[in-house]
Amino acid sequence: MKTCDNHISGKARILLVFTPFMLAYLISELYRNVNGVIAPALRQNLNIGPEQLGLLSSVFLLALALVQIPAGLLLDRCGSRRTVASFMVVAALGAWLFTLPDYRAALAGRLLMGVGLGACWAGAYRANVLWWPAERLALANGALLGLSGLGALLATLPTEMLLQMLDWQTLFQALAAVTLLLALLIWTVVPTHPSEREAGGASLDGLMAVMRHPLFMRLWPMTLLCEGSWLAWQGLWAGGWMREVVGLSERVTALYLLGLATAIVVGQLLLSAITDRLLQRGVPLIRPMRIMSIGFVAVQGMIVWLPLPGINLLWIAFGLLTVGPILTYAWLAAELPSHLSGRLISLLNMAATLGGFMLQYAVGWMIELWPPTNGHYPDAAWRWTFSLVIALQILAVGRLWRLPH
Numbered sequence: 001m002k003t004c005d006n007h008i009s010g011k012a013r014i015l016l017v018f019t020p021f022m023l024a025y026l027i028s029e030l031y032r033n034v035n036g037v038i039a040p041a042l043r044q045n046l047n048i049g050p051e052q053l054g055l056l057s058s059v060f061l062l063a064l065a066l067v068q069i070p071a072g073l074l075l076d077r078c079g080s081r082r083t084v085a086s087f088m089v090v091a092a093l094g095a096w097l098f099t100l101p102d103y104r105a106a107l108a109g110r111l112l113m114g115v116g117l118g119a120c121w122a123g124a125y126r127a128n129v130l131w132w133p134a135e136r137l138a139l140a141n142g143a144l145l146g147l148s149g150l151g152a153l154l155a156t157l158p159t160e161m162l163l164q165m166l167d168w169q170t171l172f173q174a175l176a177a178v179t180l181l182l183a184l185l186i187w188t189v190v191p192t193h194p195s196e197r198e199a200g201g202a203s204l205d206g207l208m209a210v211m212r213h214p215l216f217m218r219l220w221p222m223t224l225l226c227e228g229s230w231l232a233w234q235g236l237w238a239g240g241w242m243r244e245v246v247g248l249s250e251r252v253t254a255l256y257l258l259g260l261a262t263a264i265v266v267g268q269l270l271l272s273a274i275t276d277r278l279l280q281r282g283v284p285l286i287r288p289m290r291i292m293s294i295g296f297v298a299v300q301g302m303i304v305w306l307p308l309p310g311i312n313l314l315w316i317a318f319g320l321l322t323v324g325p326i327l328t329y330a331w332l333a334a335e336l337p338s339h340l341s342g343r344l345i346s347l348l349n350m351a352a353t354l355g356g357f358m359l360q361y362a363v364g365w366m367i368e369l370w371p372p373t374n375g376h377y378p379d380a381a382w383r384w385t386f387s388l389v390i391a392l393q394i395l396a397v398g399r400l401w402r403l404p405h
Contacts, residue, residue, distance in 0.1 A: 008191075013131050018140075020186045021124035022147050024084055027179060028117040029151030031091070032060060032231070033261070036239040037159045037254055038168045045168075046103045050240075050377070054364025056103075056110055057236045058357045063114025064121075065354035069207065071119040072346025075126050076206070076339070081190040084123040088183035091116025095176035099169040114353075116179075122346045124148070129333055129341040130193045135279060138330040142272020145326055146265045152234060153261035160254035207343045215335055216344070219328050220351045222396040226296060226325040228355020229389055233300075234260060235356065237363050237386075238315070241303075245382050256315060263319025271323040285331050290400050292324030297393045304386045359389055 008016075035042065035057040043053055067087075074083045094112025097105055128140040162171065210216055233241075238260060242253040275288045299317045306314065329348060336344055363385055370381035 016189055016191055017127050017131050018144070020182075020190050021080065021084065021120070021127050022144055024088065024117075024120040024182055024186060025124045025144065025148035026151035027175070027182060028120040029148050030155050031095070031113050031117060031151075031175065033152045033155035033235050034159055034171075036234070036236050036257060037156060038163070038171075039236065039239060040250065041163070041168050042106075045101070046106060048103060049368070050364045051361075051368050052103070054236065054361045056107055058232075058360035059107060060110050060114040061231060061235070061353045061357035061360060063111045064118045065350045065357060067115050067118030068122065068346040068350035068353065069343075071122055072343040073204075073207070075119065075123055075346070076341075076343060079192045080119075080123040080127045081186060081192050084119045085183045085187040087116050087119040088179050088186070089116065092176040092179040092183070095172045095179060099172045118349075121349050125329060125333075125345045126341050127193075129338055129345075134334050136276065137333060138279060138285065138327060139272055139276035141326065141330055142268045142275070142323060145323075146268030146272065149261060149265040149268060153258060153265060156257035156261050157251075157254040158258075160251065206340045207347075210336065210340055210344050210347055213336060215332060216347070218399050218402065219332065220348070222293065222325060222393075222399060223328055223348050224351040224355035225359075225389075225393045225396040226293060227352035228357075228359045229300065229393055230296075230322050230325070231352065231356030232359040232363060232389070233318070234264070236360055241382060241386075244376060245379050256312060259312065260315045260319045263316040264322050267320035267323050268326070271320065275323075275327065285327060285334075286400070289324060289327040289331060292321050292327070293397050293400065294324075296321040296324045297390060297397055300386070300390050300393070304383050304390065363389070 035053075039053060039057075042048065042056065046052075046056075048056070071083065071087070091113050094109045094114075094116055096109070097112060098109030100106065100109070124144055125141060128137060128144060132140045159171070234257075239253050239257055242248045242256050243250070248256065271288075271292065275285070278288060279285060296318070299314055299321060303314045303318065329345060332344060332348070333341055366385040366388075367377050367381045370378050
């Protein structure tokens with residue numbers, strides 16, 4: 001096993017630590033978002049409706065949520081290298097199972113994909129906590145999220161174009177092979193930080209210490225609802241909204257989703273860099289976090305209720321402002337001891353992915369409460385469903401005003 005400290009050169013950290021975990025996170029984003037483009041094919045091949053489609057997509061997030069605590073314990077005890085690489089083998093198995101022509105098999109495969117990719121998010125963030133100084137953590141996390149967001153970008157128009165040449169089953173078989181190669185890369189080249197070892201008896205105590213921390217208790221509802229909303233929109237329902245409410249074609253919908261994914265990448269890189277500059281000038285992180293989180297929720301309200309011609313610009317603004325809720329990770333990581341970072345990040349991830357699961361499934365369930373006409377649900381079903389999602393986010397973001405500077 002390779003061991004080293006965080007005094008290796010910056011270039012070595014980028015090449016041997018940041019890049020492999022970023023690539024793992026990137027393919028996780030591709031898996032998470034690809035159903036937004038292949039949804040029509042899934043509905044046709046598996047003969048399912050909106051509720052079953054919502055469950056098929058959201059079970060990935062449920063698996064991510066359920067695996068976060070054990071993944072966090074393993075990350076703090078075994079390190080990111082061994083944990084992430086081992087988990088990704090399970091994801092490859094799930095991708096293969098997903099291609100079988102049966103809804104239950106696809107559901108099980110999607111569940112295994114979520115389990116297998118459950119350590120990628122937390123493993124990458126934890127590596128940043130260990131290998132980069134605290135004052136650069138917001139920038140490192142922003143670069144990680146921005147570059148890995150290319151996976152979500154690949155899940156849009158490039159995937160739609162690829163599906164003109166091959167079926168979605170072949171696509172997932174190829175993803176399974178790439179996932180195994182990434183697992184091998186991480187296992188063989190990533191160094192292990194000396195602090196990635198901890199006595200097992202302290203693990204559960206540390207987990208409870210994070211859960212009882214007053215700042216974590218105040219912020220987790222925002223992570224649950226704001227990041228959960230982001231996952232629900234980008235992972236499935238943004239495409240459904242564009243097709244059903246706005247009336248866009250499959251190709252134009254894929255193009256809009258590409259624009260959304262690009263805006264997320266640009267937003268995470270650009271706004272994280274701006275936040276980093278503000279921190280260097282002594283501005284508390286809580287200030288940009290508040291402003292961007294408010295904007296993130298406000299833009300969703302405008303998407304749902306404003307006239308349609310400006311919808312493309314609003315989706316770009318939505319993507320740019322996703323950085324707001326993500327700043328929670330850097331803010332809490334700076335407040336809690338570094339040896340608890342794996343469990344802190346995993347608990348935040350559990351809140352985000354659990355929120356994504358609940359909202360992704362609940363949106364489909366609520367839309368089906370309205371009677372369809374010729375296979376399509378009325379605009380009111382979509383607007384009032386997402387209005388409730390937005391109202392819950394407003395309550396969560398309001399809790400930021402009682403946080404200390």
